Amino acid sequence: MLSHFQQALDKRKEEGILRILKPPKKGVDFYSNDYLGFARNRELQDLLLMKIIENPEILSGSTGSRLISGNSMIVTEIEAFIAKEHQYESALLFPSGYNANLALFSTLPSRHDTIIVDEFIHRSVHDACAMSHAKKIKFRHNDPESLENVLKRQKRNCYIAVESLYSMDGDGAPLDEICELAEKYSAYLIVDEAHAFGVFGKGLVNQNQLQNRVFATVITYGKALGMHGAAILSSELIKSYLINFASPFIYTTSSPDFHGISIKTGYDFLALNQKISMHLQNNIKIFRNQNLMSLSSGNSPVQAVLMPDNERLRKIQQTLFENGLISYAVYSPTVKKGTERLRICLHSFNTEEEITKLTDTIKEFI
Secondary structure, three states: OOHHHHHHHHHHHHHOOOOOOOOOOOOEEOOOOOOOOHHHOHHHHHHHHHHHHHOHHHHOOOOOEOOOOOOOHHHHHHHHHHHHHHOOOEEEEEOOHHHHHHHHHHHOOOOOOEEEEEOOOOHHHHHHHHHOOOEEEEEOOOOHHHHHHHHOOOOOOEEEEEEOEOOOOOOEOOHHHHHHHHHHOOOEEEEEOOOOOEOOEOOHHHHOOOOOOOOEEEEEOOOOOOOOOEEEEEOHHHHHHHHHHOHHHHOOEOOOHHHHHHHHHHHHHHHHOHHHHHHHHHHHHHHHOOOOOOOOOOOOOEEEEEOOOHHHHHHHHHHHHHOOEEOEEEOOOOOOOOOOEEEEEOOOOOOHHHHHHHHHHHHOOO
């Protein structure tokens, strides 16, 4: 009765794309989302340890969802702090960015609405759309003209879903143009800042002062901040609506207070260590100066090098690993067939010697 499960797994194994859980690899990190090195920063770890020593009870479980026994004044105050930092009316914390996107797009659009998504939007948004009764339409990646062609045909409320910085291609969205289209067609724009927050201060929405033009922003803390969780930034009205109608919020046991305190500590540490972001940008310049063809923006910590041959991609990743360099190869179906790539993540802690060793090795296969 279970043979079809095994057949599906066998097929993936034959194609060389079977996913398995592996222990952490040892070597130079060019594959994690720890862009600023906060997840390994001893000074930040010591600050968090002091918080625990002073208040050991923050490690205990919350005992229930926030609507029953799991709410606390600590989390409420931290949400107010986050909202103020980003210049939004409100913030609502979630255990992950996936959970936050699931809440937004499965709850806000009704069966009479349309969700218009960039074709490269994160899988969490697609999964949320499947939970929603709304109609979903894709537009060409980062193409305002394609977006407008979709918008002008709609006769219902529209929600537009984009990322400010895309995780697979490492390119930024034309946020100003998309904001203009959202305003022109009275659409609700939602921006996922997962890979931009921390790398570009408090994110590109904040950096470009687009808060009054972006309906909701998702900030995640498991990447540049080196923590965990996410926040939805929007109005008090939308926060209240999500608290009342979003199943991923209502039926999830809330995180312990340490979750919120670690996020607040991360914000404070980020504000005091802006030079770390500057060092990251310097490392990105070093990589870009090696003249490798990349799909990505010039200031992005994610640099995608196309390698549309699975065998060659597999071989280059293995060669890098044998040289002590850990990268991430992205095969189809995670990306479209023919767009397989080496996804390189640059960090503030990478050295110039490590970056040139990486690029020199890649060049041998091009």
